[in-house]
Amino acid sequence: MAEDEKGPVSRRPVPNSDLDDKDADRLARQESARRAAAERAAQRAAAAPKMMAEYKVAPNDTLGSVALKYYGNAARDYWMLIYEANKDVIGDNPNLVRAGTVLQIPELPEDFKK
Numbered sequence: 001m002a003e004d005e006k007g008p009v010s011r012r013p014v015p016n017s018d019l020d021d022k023d024a025d026r027l028a029r030q031e032s033a034r035r036a037a038a039e040r041a042a043q044r045a046a047a048a049p050k051m052m053a054e055y056k057v058a059p060n061d062t063l064g065s066v067a068l069k070y071y072g073n074a075a076r077d078y079w080m081l082i083y084e085a086n087k088d089v090i091g092d093n094p095n096l097v098r099a100g101t102v103l104q105i106p107e108l109p110e111d112f113k114k
Contacts, residue, residue: 049085049106059099070105071112081106 055066063079071078083094085106090097097103 049081049109051085051104052107053105055103055105057097057099057101057103061097061099063094063097066103066105071108078108078112081108081112 053070055070057066063082064074066082067078068074070082079094082103082105083090086101086103089101089103
C-alpha cells in the first residue's frame with residue numbers, strides 16, 4: 001500500500017500498464033456489472049419452479065385439462081401454474097393454446113398439496 005501526505009492510499013493493480021485511470025475505472029465498472037448480472041441470473045434460476053414433465057398439447061386441450069391430468073385439479077390456480085411457466089410459448093392469452101405446443105409442467109408447490 002502506498003502513502004501520501006494524508007496516510008495510506010490503496011492502489012488497484014491494473015493488468016495492462018498502458019491503461020489510464022479512466023480506462024481502468026471503466027473496465028472495473030464493466031466487470032462489476034457482469035458479476036451483478038450473473039448473480040441476478042443465478043437468483044432467477046434458483047427461484048424458478050422445477051419441472052416435472054413435458055406435455056405436447058393435443059387438439060381440444062385446454063390448460064385446465066392439462067392441469068387436471070397432472071395435478072388432479074382443473075381450477076384456475078392450478079392451470080395458471082402451467083400458464084406462468086409457459087407464457088413465452090403460449091403468448092398473452094391463456095385461452096389460446098395451440099395443438100403441438102410443448103409445455104413444461106412445473107411441480108406442484110407445497111402450499112397446493114395441502
